[in-house]
Amino acid sequence: MCPIPRPLIAEPFNALSTEEKVIIIGAGILGSALAATLGKRGRDVLLIERDWKEPDRIVGELLQPGGVKALQELGLEDCLNGIDAVPCNGYAVFYPPEKVLLSYPADKQPNVGCSFHHGRFVMNLRKAARNCPNVTPVEGTAGALIPCPVTDQIIGCSYTYRDKSGETRSRNVYAPLTIVADGCFSKFRKQHITKDVTSKSNFVGFVLKDCQLPHPNHGHVVLANPSPILLYQIGTHDTRILVDIPGKLPSISNGDLHAYLENHIGPQLPATVQISFYTALKTERLRSMPNSWLPPSSNKKEGLVLLGDAMNMRHPLTGGGMTVALWDVVHIDELLASEKVPDLSDTTMVTRNVQKLHWVRKPLSAVVNILAQALYSLFSAGNDPHMKTLQLACFAYFKRGGRCVSTPVGLLAGLIPEPLTLIGHFFAVAFYGVYLLCTGNIDPHSNDKKRSSILDLPSNLWKCVMAIWTACIVVLPVIVSELKN
Ligand SMILES: Cc1cc2nc3c(=O)[nH]c(=O)nc-3n(C[C@H](O)[C@H](O)[C@H](O)COP(=O)(O)OP(=O)(O)OC[C@H]3O[C@@H](n4cnc5c(N)ncnc54)[C@H](O)[C@@H]3O)c2cc1C
Incomplete structure (x- = not known):
């Protein structure tokens, strides 16, 4: 626990007790949902956002059913109302001249996602946060985290804001817990995360x-x-x-x-x-x-938690970022529940619980991360014939229907948080590719199918080995990065 005298810590929150203070930097998807959730739980939250106007961005527009489920868990599903959102029942994958329809699995609930203007959804999340009496929204740009001179624990942050006369001013705020959710271009991650974007x-x-x-x-x-x-x-x-x-x-x-x-x-x-x-x-x-x-990292710094895109990112091809972020809110809410952590200034207890997040989130976040990275490698095969084999095999796998569709799409939807199931299907695709190569049903060098003859055996064997090898080099580094703390 930081030995800084209480009056100093309490300075900016003079009207409130310090035990329940959380500073959240960034009122995007994660920060707003988290502020609303912690606020509803009775924690006092200071939510610092640099721009409260409706964001106009090309990100975060398709929410997977798994993300809808997280919103339901948080009691925030109403945030999808009144934004002209469009229900999404699955995907149509085009591999000209062919196509295949992949529906979200019928046996999972909810099995409908939705897509919308990102800014409208964020504004509803922000409204949910602002509606909590103990969430204090401020417009300002967080500039630096403040470490305790004695323990090095993070005890708050500074931010700049414009006063009524339009002049830029700076202010320090202090709290036992600072949560950084400042998105993909996070200015704070470099000091606290060693992994590279x-x-x-x-x-x-x-x-x-x-x-x-x-x-x-x-x-x-x-x-x-x-x-x-x-x-x-x-x-x-x-x-x-x-x-x-x-x-x-x-x-x-x-x-x-x-x-x-x-x-x-x-x-x-x-x-x-x-x-x-x-x-x-x-x-x-x-x-x-x-x-x-950006592979995920465990939060080890006392008084500080990095979440959302600030801590973990994956290729947006599968539209999984918001689902991961919203489930992180569910997990952090559970880990910091007042029954488990009655006093947020109990730094040892907070840090111990926050560190659990890395593994608690793993089943879902690993599925979303590995799938996004692996699928992107396959779908951007370019002229690499071995990657092309996997791409053709993946499409052919989808065309088989049944569990070859429902499980992969359930994984993508964030409804099946089972990394081993994902890895099983990934290698099933690779071995299906081997089968299709050997039977002459695919040729990564040409769009024409051709029957194999015995003379093709040596070159087919080589292509099969390379297809499996390529599958390994696509997926194994991502798996390893998930296992590193
Ligand atoms: C091209 C693209 C498309 C995507 N499409 C999808 C999709 O369809 N579905 C999906 O689920 N995910 C998608 N994602 C990922 C998704 O957008 C992110 O995972 C998600 O927005 C992360 O939420 P966040 O709260 O961490 O960050 P953000 O939502 O980016 O929020 C960060 C907030 O912090 C504020 N901020 C930043 N710096 C400061 C500061 N210094 N002080 C105060 N405030 C600050 C920002 O103004 C912003 O409001 C996409 C990503 C990309 C790149």
Whole structure:
């Protein structure tokens, strides 16, 4: 416990007792949901957000059924109401000229997700937080965490804000627990997390107006060359398109990005989407976001917890980030429940419980993280013939239907938090690829199927070994990163 005298700790919360104070930095998906939850539990929360206006972003627009379930657990499912959200029953995967429909599993509840404008959902979560009398919202940009000069424990943070005359001012606030939820570009993670953020691609996004999706109420994934395209309806008239672009982004200013989208991406889209796609290219602002990978870390620093994208990110292809964030809120709420931690200034108790989060969240977060990274590798196979084998095998696996669809989609939906089941299906795909190669049903070098003859045996054997090897190098590093603390 930090030996700083109580009056110093209490300074900014002078009207309130210090035992139940939590500072949350960032009122995005995680911070708002957590503030609302802790506030409802009777904890006093100071919620610092740099901009309370409705966010306008191309992220966090499809909530998996597992995320809906987390909202229900938190009593926040009403936040999906009144935002023109569109129910989502599963995915349609296009591998031109073929396609396959993947429905969320009928035997799980809830088995419907939904998609919406990100900002509208965030505003409802923020409203839920602000409606709690013991949540104090402040507009300000957190600048630095404050360590105790004696114990080094984090005892608060400083933030800047504009006063009524418009002048920028700075203020220090103190609390026994500071939770950092400042998102993917977190300014605090570097000091407290040793793992690096990596990014292999960007999503370029814009809105298509009155687009005719071939399968309404489904997310659409086009297995395009060189990497996937996502489409989902986010409102009655609006459909989000996210185009994955590996490597460096073509320049927007000199028109390279427009030309790439027009000439290379447009022709790969389903025919009914193309009209609104080409219209939107002329009218809509193109925006981009890096698709980042940050393996999870355990929170060890006393007085501090990093959560959400600040602590763990995965490729957004499978739309799992909000589901993970909302389940982290469920877990942290349970771990810090007042029956377990009556006094948040009992640092030893708080730290012990917070450290449990790393493994408590693992079943679900590992499934979402591994699936996102592995699926992205397969779906962005490019010209790698072994990766292409796995891509073709994955699509063929989905076409088998039954459990080859319901379990993988249940995993993706955040409804089956079983990493071993995921790994089982991943290698089932790889071995199915071996079978398809040997029977001549797929050829990663050509779209034509050809019957194998005995003369193909040596080269087929080599391709089979490489397919399994490729599956291992796709998935094993991600598994290892999940096991590291
Ligand atoms: C292109 C893309 C598409 C995605 N699509 C989906 C999807 O469809 N479904 C899904 O589930 N996930 C998706 N994700 C992931 C999802 O958006 C994130 O996992 C989720 O938003 C994380 O929530 P968060 O609360 O950690 O961060 P955020 O929601 O980003 O919130 C961070 C908050 O902190 C505030 N903030 C930042 N710095 C400061 C500061 N210094 N002081 C005060 N406030 C600060 C910000 O203003 C913001 O309000 C996508 C991600 C990307 C990149």
